[in-house]
Amino acid sequence: MKLVLHPGHSKCGSTTIQKAIIKNRKLLESHGYVIPDPQMRTNGDDGFNPNGETPRAFFRHAMEQKDLAPLKASLARIKKKYGHTSKTVLISAENLVNQLGSPSGLNIHRLLRDTFDSHEVIYYIRRQDQFIMSAWQQWGYKKGLSLQAFVDQALKGKNPNYRVIASAFSNLYGKANVTVVPLLRDSLIEGDLVSDFFARLGISTGVQKPADSIDNKSLNPYLCEALSKVNHIFRDIHDESIKHKLEEHASGHAGLYLRDDGYLSHESRARILNEYSKDNQFISDNFVGNDGWCHYQKKSVSPSSASLSEALDVMTLTFSKIMSKDC
Numbered sequence: 001m002k003l004v005l006h007p008g009h010s011k012c013g014s015t016t017i018q019k020a021i022i023k024n025r026k027l028l029e030s031h032g033y034v035i036p037d038p039q040m041r042t043n044g045d046d047g048f049n050p051n052g053e054t055p056r057a058f059f060r061h062a063m064e065q066k067d068l069a070p071l072k073a074s075l076a077r078i079k080k081k082y083g084h085t086s087k088t089v090l091i092s093a094e095n096l097v098n099q100l101g102s103p104s105g106l107n108i109h110r111l112l113r114d115t116f117d118s119h120e121v122i123y124y125i126r127r128q129d130q131f132i133m134s135a136w137q138q139w140g141y142k143k144g145l146s147l148q149a150f151v152d153q154a155l156k157g158k159n160p161n162y163r164v165i166a167s168a169f170s171n172l173y174g175k176a177n178v179t180v181v182p183l184l185r186d187s188l189i190e191g192d193l194v195s196d197f198f199a200r201l202g203i204s205t206g207v208q209k210p211a212d213s214i215d216n217k218s219l220n221p222y223l224c225e226a227l228s229k230v231n232h233i234f235r236d237i238h239d240e241s242i243k244h245k246l247e248e249h250a251s252g253h254a255g256l257y258l259r260d261d262g263y264l265s266h267e268s269r270a271r272i273l274n275e276y277s278k279d280n281q282f283i284s285d286n287f288v289g290n291d292g293w294c295h296y297q298k299k300s301v302s303p304s305s306a307s308l309s310e311a312l313d314v315m316t317l318t319f320s321k322i323m324s325k326d327c
Contacts, residue, residue, distance in 0.1 A: 008094025255310025
């Protein structure tokens with residue numbers, strides 16, 4: 001019995017992969033994969049949910065409560081059902097990169113490791129300047145932080161820390177069993193994340209791609225900047241209600257999700273990658289095999305004034321629709 005583990009990272013395509021796993025559950029099962037549901041139940045267990053998400057919440061509870069008893073019970077049940085077979089259990093949960101420096105995180109992986117006969121870890125990473133920009137557009141602005149303040153915070157906390165995570169997986173599961181894949185078109189099989197992931201599972205045909213979710217899209221950075229000034233309107237950093245309201249009133253507007261690579265300056269990108277240069281060389285030498293993934297070349301980008309204009313247009317349209325309803 002084998003374990004294939006996709007442990008995230010956040011902002012590195014995890015949601016897309018998890019949606020693809022659920023959409024292709026029957027295809028995966030036909031290739032010998034076992035897909036646990038949100039409560040780590042498998043096909044045939046009482047209460048098994050074939051349409052449920054991957055078990056992120058299950059692992060989050062185990063970490064937060066420091067209670068491994070439910071995981072031990074689930075793994076014992078899985079081993080009893082499949083331990084004598086050649087089945088492969090596929091687990092995807094981005095919170096499995098968390099707390100790898102403490103027993104609450106490490107002990108989960110030790111249980112996983114010791115339950116299975118063989119292991120494979122598929123770990124996707126994203127260049128840190130891109131990660132930090134995307135993380136700000138999803139969470140940081142809701143804290144009331146400017147992008148520059150968020151960059152400072154990320155560098156101070158060394159987030160993301162791919163080197164520590166990849167090294168921990170190497171120590172836990174064996175270096176030969178850990179594959180680190182940069183999110184670059186040239187690094188991905190067929191230049192596509194879903195195709196790459198399923199190809200690494202040995203499946204190259206019949207894969208259905210998941211539809212995009214607005215929760216997975218980044219707002220125009222100028223909208224994020226404006227909303228950061230009124231961050232009290234967010235319940236917490238995971239609150240997407242404002243994005244849904246903007247989508248409701250400005251659906252289809254080109255400026256709503258307009259990408260602006262120039263919003264994070266060349267100088268800031270260079271600073272970020274300089275801070276991570278030693279870590280990235282370590283990852284390149286030990287896991288990736290080349291360092292092409294971690295270099296940034298300044299490109300000519302469209303003027304940010306266009307993004308600002310589009311953002312103002314979205315806000316004007318949204319406010320006018322809201323006012324017309326109220327009047």
